[in-house]
Amino acid sequence: MGTCQSCGGPCLTYKGSVWQWTCQTCVRLAMDARAARADAKDQQNRERLVHSLKTHSSGRTTPKGGGSDSYVPHRPSAFAPNP
Numbered sequence: 001m002g003t004c005q006s007c008g009g010p011c012l013t014y015k016g017s018v019w020q021w022t023c024q025t026c027v028r029l030a031m032d033a034r035a036a037r038a039d040a041k042d043q044q045n046r047e048r049l050v051h052s053l054k055t056h057s058s059g060r061t062t063p064k065g066g067g068s069d070s071y072v073p074h075r076p077s078a079f080a081p082n083p
Contacts, residue, residue: 006030 002021004011011023019027 002011004023005021006026011021015022
């Protein structure tokens with residue numbers, strides 16, 4: 001039986017190269033803390049996305065190329081036929 005590297009309490013099994021001698025309680029607490037941080041980060045990303053969608057209009061008011069819908073390109077006068 002080993003000693004937990006986190007709390008100093010008894011540890012029945014060696015957990016490998018990552019957790020080494022760490023008791024189940026400390027492993028569970030560490031995993032819960034990691035999950036809580038990941039949830040907080042996900043929530044922050046969702047809030048940032050919602051804010052971005054609210055502040056930047058997703059609907060286009062002009063065509064992709066710019067200009068207005070009524071614009072029709074014409075050939076330059078240099079290429080116009082001579083009368």
